[in-house]
Amino acid sequence: MRNTVGQDSVQEIHREIDRATKSTLNVILEGENGVGKDHFARMIHESRNWGGEFVVYDCECSIRDRTRIVEEFISSVVFQKLLRSKKNTFLIRRIDLLQPHLLSRLSDFVDELDKRGAFRRSEILTLGIIGSLQTSEHKRSPANTKLDKFLSRLFRLKITVPPLRERKKEIPQLVQRYISLFNKEQKRNVLGITSEALEILLQYDWPDNICELRREIEGAATLTKDYGSIKPSSLSEILTESVLEKNRIPSQK
Incomplete structure (x- = not known):
């Protein structure tokens, strides 16, 4: 996964957001709490002009709700493929809060798509998924290794959003x-x-x-x-x- 953003340049982060909008790659946005990751995710969605909806799955909720969110996300991806509908953007907010077993569920889903040929590998990397994670929480997470492994498999473009200061x-x-x-x-x-x-x-x-x-x-x-x-x-x-x-x-x- 490529990290493309410098830490101290307003112009550079906007260049990288522009680069993301011109690609079809899945994107991970990371940064401190409140830096505007949702804003940049929506900016990418609107600029890509795929015609679909901006669908948010917020993992900052109860453990039971996170399980439901993962299953709803998987169903949405499958139905979008089967119905050949307009391509949605799926924002998985605070993906770093998912428990190891839920990350495993998502990884197994990606593996299944790959093995069955439901998606070409290139399509899996361009599903229109944008993930966001909070930098400080990610560094302290006990599931750090599993999270990094999952992120590197599904996302090919990482953008670090600098703090407002x-x-x-x-x-x-x-x-x-x-x-x-x-x-x-x-x-x-x-x-x-x-x-x-x-x-x-x-x-x-x-x-x-x-x-x-x-x-x-x-x-x-x-x-x-x-x-x-x-x-x-x-x-x-x-x-x-x-x-x-x-x-x-x-x-x-």
Whole structure:
């Protein structure tokens, strides 16, 4: 499995996402919690323009539900082949949470397809599957070896999504996007964000990544009047204090 993403380049990750959309290979997206793996998975699906649906199987659930999810996924792949329907994209979210016996079930399924000739080997690698895993959890998992073996068999393209603290050039664009979504959902007219408030966002390290940024913008926009812009006073106290502490010179501490 090829890892194609550098760790500190916004341009590079978008180039690799573009490369994935132009291929038919199964893709694994890895990164910290909240970095936007679902967003990039949907971007790949929409850009491939296969005409099918974007189907999400979320493994962040109970053990019983994970078993059901695996069986539903297997059935969906088989029916798609038999019915020759438009090609769906299957996102298996947090695939690293699957227990060893469920990974074995998926591996056996792939082996069975291969042996029976139901799919050519090249087709198995291009089923339209996108997996996502959380980097830190994957490193601690006792099923690490089995997971790595399964991932290397089914996925041929691995994209590591860097944390937001390494992609701060994207923050202005993300802020405008979240303000637009807020206005649409809440029927509001917040115009944007002041340069002073944006500078604070750019200096913050975002431990919870994009999810935290969206929550911050939604909260600040709620406190902003229509036809106004988000100001530093609208940002959360925890965020502004963190930035002030970060910028405080040693003699003042």
